[in-house]
Amino acid sequence: MPSTAANAAATLSVAPMMDWTDRHCRYLHRLLSRHVLLYTEMVTAPALVRGGALHLLDYDVAEHPVALQLGGSDPAELAQAARLGATVGYDEINLNCGCPSDRVQSGTFGAILMRDPGLVAECVAAMRSAVTVPVTVKCRIGVDDQDPEEVLPEFLARIVAAGCERVTIHARKAWLKGLSPKENRDIPPLDYDLVMRMKGLFPHLHISINGGVETLAQAEALLESGLDGVMIGRAAYHQPADILASADRRIFGAGVDRTAEEVVEAMLPYIEAHLTGGGRLHQITRHMLGLFAGRPGARGWRRVLSEGATKPGAGPDLVRAAFAQVTALAPDAKAV
Structure with a gap:
């Protein structure tokens, strides 16, 4: 499937969620919507490159368009992992710069990478040179005591210069100390206005917003406000028919509602x-x-x-x- 498939589908996507968006979940979601972009759970580059855990790349051809989310911080290793994903047919390779779990921090990837936009840019450039499908990033607006107004524009500028084609911004900070991963999904306040301002600063960058979207009507409103895409997480998992069954018609203007x-x-x-x-x-x-x-x-x-x-x-x-x-x-x- 051509790489443009993921770009077109990114108008509405289902977030990568650890322990949830496995291949069986994605197959179910694809039956509800032919057009939304689906993401794997995060797969670590070391598991693929050093551990040889290629079974983690298994998917059903019916899942297209489907993106592989990678975790890692070593540019060469991420490039190898991206190549493995592209070789088996993933339509997009996404770099996780948003997960706040302790396990992710100990591996020096996930949200902690918001502190090092230069390294993220190196990773993106390496992945971009290894594959022809889109290379994208999912990030937060900042971490800990960072000022999102300052760090997010710099972060975006660096990854765009490195070849990032799309970015999904979870419109919350991540607190790496003091909050659990679950609390990080709810407690830090949402800042949709900041994400909208990023669209103004980077008009040619596809920006999808993530965080706090619980209905398809909310997604429609965010798209109408000028954002390029909306990513929905837990609501799409817990109420999949409510979110996805009419998405093809309402968001993409194609297809009929499923039941x-x-x-x-x-x-x-x-x-x-x-x-x-x-x-x-x-x-x-x-x-x-x-x-x-x-x-x-x-x-x-x-x-x-x-x-x-x-x-x-x-x-x-x-x-x-x-x-x-x-x-x-x-x-x-x-x-x-």
């Missing part, structure tokens, strides 16, 4: 293939728990899957039994 019922039916062959290959049902269904969020029968759907999917022999019949919890309260729903 959660249609997606459950479409997941069954995928589940069968996964089980045949030795996989377990819960590895897939844990990502499906929010499909009917806010709808009658949603609690029963979650309960049946949560209680049964880890049991030996659990398979498509359990998914059908869970779906019966929805159809029992919504008679118009089609059985699968």
Whole structure:
């Protein structure tokens, strides 16, 4: 798939989320939307280059357009990892400069890289020279006691000069000391206005905003305000149908709305293939728990899957039994 696929899809994207946006999650999200840009969980460059963990690059061809997010701080190693990702067909390579976890800090990558824009620029340049697909960056507005008004423009200028084609800005600081990764997602205040000012300073740079977006209507409003893209994280995971099922029509002006019922039916062959290959049902269904969020029968759907999917022999019949919890309260729903 040409690299322009990721650029076009970046108008709306689902954030890379550790332990969540694995290949099964992405397959589910792709069934809901043909056009949104999907991201892998962060994969560390050392794991690929030194550890040979190439299985971390596995994905289904149906996931396109799909981007690989890398973690690391060594330009040569990131270039090698980027090349590995591009070789297997990822449409974009993204550098993580936003994750605040202790594990990431100890590896000198993630949000701590906001302190060293020169090194980030070296990393981007090395990755850019290694691949032909877009090289992008996901960052925060700053870390700890940095003044975002000062550091963010410099950071963006350095990575753009190095060849970064798009940037996604999580519109919060990251506090590397004193806040947990979970608290860093909520406690630091959002500063959408600062991100908007960056668009004014860098009019030719595609800037996507991330952080605090919980509805598709919010995303539409941010796009109308002049930003190039919106990245949605937890809301897209916990209420995937609410965010993604009408995204093709509302955001991209193409395609028709999908329904959660249609997606459950479409997941069954995928589940069968996964089980045949030795996989377990819960590895897939844990990502499906929010499909009917806010709808009658949603609690029963979650309960049946949560209680049964880890049991030996659990398979498509359990998914059908869970779906019966929805159809029992919504008679118009089609059985699968």
